[in-house]
Amino acid sequence: MTSITRYYLVVGDTADNGAVIMTGARSKHRGKNDAHEGSDVFCPVCKTTGVLKCVGPRISRKDMGVQIALSGDICICKCPRHPVFLVGRRNYGMTVDTTAAWCLHLGETIGLTTTDAGLSPNEDHAMKFDQFFQLIDEKTGEILKNRFYKIHCPSGVIAGYTDTSGFTKKITSNEAEEIKIEIFGEEI
Numbered sequence: 001m002t003s004i005t006r007y008y009l010v011v012g013d014t015a016d017n018g019a020v021i022m023t024g025a026r027s028k029h030r031g032k033n034d035a036h037e038g039s040d041v042f043c044p045v046c047k048t049t050g051v052l053k054c055v056g057p058r059i060s061r062k063d064m065g066v067q068i069a070l071s072g073d074i075c076i077c078k079c080p081r082h083p084v085f086l087v088g089r090r091n092y093g094m095t096v097d098t099t100a101a102w103c104l105h106l107g108e109t110i111g112l113t114t115t116d117a118g119l120s121p122n123e124d125h126a127m128k129f130d131q132f133f134q135l136i137d138e139k140t141g142e143i144l145k146n147r148f149y150k151i152h153c154p155s156g157v158i159a160g161y162t163d164t165s166g167f168t169k170k171i172t173s174n175e176a177e178e179i180k181i182e183i184f185g186e187e188i
Contacts, residue, residue, distance in 0.1 A: 005138065006058060006070040007093035009035040015083035016165045019043040019075045021052060025063035035069040035085075043077040050077030052085070056133075059094050070094070072134055084134065084167055087143075132170040135162050135183055148184040 010032035011024040022040040024033030039052040053076050054067045061068045070093070074082040133151075135144040143166035151158040151171055160169050171179070 004057070005093055005095045005136065006056070006072055007087045009052075009069040009071065009073065009085050009088055011035060011039075013085060013088040015041070015043075015075050015085045016163075016167065017043065017045050017079065017083040019045070019050070019077065019083040019085075021069075021085070022049070025066065025068060027063040027068070034063060036063060037067045037069060037073075039069065041075045041077065041083075043075060043079060043083060045083075046078035048078050050075045052076075053082075061094075081170070084132065084165070086134075086165060087136070087141075133168045133181065134166045135168065135181075136166060144183065150182040150184075152180040152182070153178075 008029060009021060010029055011021050011034075012032060013021050013035060019041050021035045022042055024039055025036040027034045035052055037052060037054040041050045041052050042048075043050050052069050052073060054069055054073050056070075056072050058067075058070055069085065071085055071087045073085050075085070076082060135147060135149065136142065137144060145162055145164050145166050147162045147166070149160065149162060149168055151168060153171065153173070155173065158169060158171055162168055168181075
């Protein structure tokens, strides 16, 4: 079985560029409001208030009909690359079975695009589906930074090294695709 563990986000959690979740749901974890799709996010890089967008596989959990946010979800702001929310706490999450590989759902959800958020669209939104992944060791919880990977999808193979936060390059497509990710050892 292949699986990925994603962790719930709360107000105050940050993205890989320092963007901070400002608003949240009524549900709480240890006194902090859970973040949800549509939560306000302040981005210190582009100096705008963006919105949180839920992306990627998850077991649905909603508060008042709105999806609760997880690590790996993104901020829709004016930055050219969407900031990605990092793992906030390792004791509050879910593990999703990905045996059938990842199926990208971004374009099929009730989406918040940059125009929905009151921002002008850019070329980054020309493709209907886009996603990047944070690679984390299932056993140790260690973020796999600077690690060589290959993403196999119907349109070809995308290879590269994860960044210092363990994220792959973003892959884009005009349609949902199943993919497979190969992660290689540090010696490559």
